[in-house]
Amino acid sequence: MPRTSLNGMRCSVARTLDVIGEWWTMLIMRDAFRGVTRFEDFHRSLGIARTVLAARLDRLVDNGVFVRSPYSEHPPRSEYILTDKGRDLFPVLLTLMQWGDRWVSDDDPPMRLVHTPCEHVTSPRLACEHCDGDVAHDTVRPEPS
């Protein structure tokens, strides 16, 4: 498929994919949520070409997912810090992880999440902001706004 922009589609999923959707970009986000901030550390973790990683990080900066923050002047080096917009991608990462744990993990899930306020291992659910009931494909109805 040609990399035409999805940004023109009036659909929030399409617009989101236009920003973050390249298949491996969520691995950059995964590393960022683990605390990775430096180019060399992303590069070591992802094992992709430096030029490709640099272009992808540039795009995420341009889209406001990261900001660059200098940490060295000689040589000039910057960290990539998640913005509010970037941090707000956490639910996407979490739901990707949950699906993988359930459907494509051939053994015990490699990571687990501890909810720090209660200190329990948790597999979070989607809850309705009104009634707190579970939200799933068969309990919501999409409507035009």
Add this chain to the structure above:
Amino acid sequence: MPRTSLNGMRCSVARTLDVIGEWWTMLIMRDAFRGVTRFEDFHRSLGIARTVLAARLDRLVDNGVFVRSPYSEHPPRSEYILTDKGRDLFPVLLTLMQWGDRWVSDDDPPMRLVHTPCEHVTSPRLACEHCDGDVAHDTVRPEPS
């Protein structure tokens, strides 16, 4: 980046992306959750090359996200029906939509979700299965299992 498989990485996010991560595949899922089942309808909605769409649907069938169900013998035609594994991608789609609504929508979100058990428009939250508190990047701690 070469399309090397992420399946070998011991990471549920990487394995999930290996199945669903091609940037526009979630638009197939979006249409499927809207009730689209037929090749022609996916094609009309997505506007991509037939060969590319066919290859992508084949892969989703191979990965158990859809099953094919014949609806015509002359000519032979099948519908693509979501499996449990496919339906379980709904939270990923929902969190992508929420992020797009918040960060890349230049006007009112095009769609809203009604939680059918309570009939309220809802923006679901991630809730801890133990204490029901909000789960966000700053209230969970990932640990090796």
